[in-house]
Amino acid sequence: xxxxxxxxxxxVFTVYGQLVLKWQMDxxxxxxAGLWDKLLFLLQQFLNPWIVSGFAAALLAALCWMxxxxxxxxxYAYPFMSFSFVxxxxxxxxxxxxxxxxxxxxxxxxxIAGLVVTSQSL
Numbered sequence: 001x002x003x004x005x006x007x008x009x010x011x012v013f014t015v016y017g018q019l020v021l022k023w024q025m026d027x028x029x030x031x032x033a034g035l036w037d038k039l040l041f042l043l044q045q046f047l048n049p050w051i052v053s054g055f056a057a058a059l060l061a062a063l064c065w066m067x068x069x070x071x072x073x074x075x076y077a078y079p080f081m082s083f084s085f086v087x088x089x090x091x092x093x094x095x096x097x098x099x100x101x102x103x104x105x106x107x108x109x110x111x112i113a114g115l116v117v118t119s120q121s122l
């Protein structure tokens with residue numbers, strides 16, 4: 001059971017990190033044109049506590065994934081990561097107004113179908 005908790009933690013922390021980074025980068029504005037300006041712009045984002053929390057979430061996701069790898073074969077566990085695609089898709093549509101298209105919904109349906117088939121292989 002703990003293995004599934006670790007996978008769940010990996011997914012939750014991954015999704016949180018992606019959404020927070022998107023939100024904060026939208027707030028920061030466009031990437032400057034010049035190479036030096038781009039570098040300074042991105043380095044300044046490290047001072048943003050929300051950005052730091054996104055990186056912390058990535059670290060926690062990695063730790064959860066490491067723990068999950070002690071419980072499952074990677075060929076079994078990795079397909080569960082596709083839930084992150086589904087959650088990011090749904091939450092980005094809700095939070096950021098990202099478009100929902102028929103192609104995206106069909107793609108997500110295929111991902112979920114693949115997860116169901118793969119999860120039966122334990």
